[in-house]
Amino acid sequence: MKKNIQKAYCAVDYAFQRIGGKYKGRILWVLREGCLRYGELNRAVVGITPKMLTQTLKELEADKLIIRKVYLEVPPKVEYSLTDTGMELIPFISQMRSWGEKRMSAS
Template identity: 45%
Template sequence: MAKGRTSYHCGIDAAVDVVGGKWKPHILWALNDGTRRFGELKRQVEGVSEKVLIQQLRELEADGIVHREVYGEVPPRVEYSLTELGKALNTALEPLGAWGSTFMSEIVANKQRTSVT
């Protein structure tokens, strides 16, 4: 959620506020199969820096999408999982992912055709 935002114009506005950002959809998909430790998420979400992953997880946690479980062990163990709200969000994102898979080659071709060299 964007810096304490308390109102939206429509449902798309609210949804985009929650999943906005380059890495949040990747994090959501990584957690779709179950609970993950931080290191597992870092490996699954290729290309994300540790700092950004931590920031994105904190935002998802603040929005009630991700649950963070800290175990009082040495060394410390932290696990992340989707809340019911997060599972519902992933269900809502599935058709968008299907659309992207269906039209991926067309999207790439259009971008290559219109890119400035």
Template identity: 45%
Template sequence: MEVCPVEVAVSVLGGTWKLTVVKHLLEGTLRFGELSKLLAGANRKTLTRQLRELEEDGIVHREVYPEVPPKVEYSLTELGQSLAPVVEVMNEWGAVYGKQSTA
């Protein structure tokens, strides 16, 4: 049986904050605290889990620096960068939908 490509995409990106994380990381490397502030509605446990899942799926790169206190930075891999057009279209669609649903 053939696997639906949309199902594959949703299985990788279908998390409450995953696409929003990708959207912010498209702007550049961020530390956990910076991401946490940008995603004010996300609790730390959920954000950590979703970042780990994105890392496991090859979308996000996690760089740990041997410092005290620990410094961890997140950036997009080449595969993650390839999501830019998807995020852009979803952002545009969301803006249009948001205007229509409040009208």
């Protein structure tokens, strides 16, 4: 499922179309340490509904920022991890996190 992405007018616009929103950055941040299953992600990303988690994971996969690996076993097992492209974003998300922490403590 590829979401309808508007034309990007600059590189910043392009980047925020892919990682902007309420949950994408948080999901990428949680996955920085390795593979997680759906239930683990659901517990780690506080406040996200199962429907929104599924939709956001599909969008991140379509943008090639995460990999979804399905194991053919019963019960079904699915793991999510970052692609190399997704890993490239972690230093930037870390900087944004530091900035946010600083601003939050100043408030």
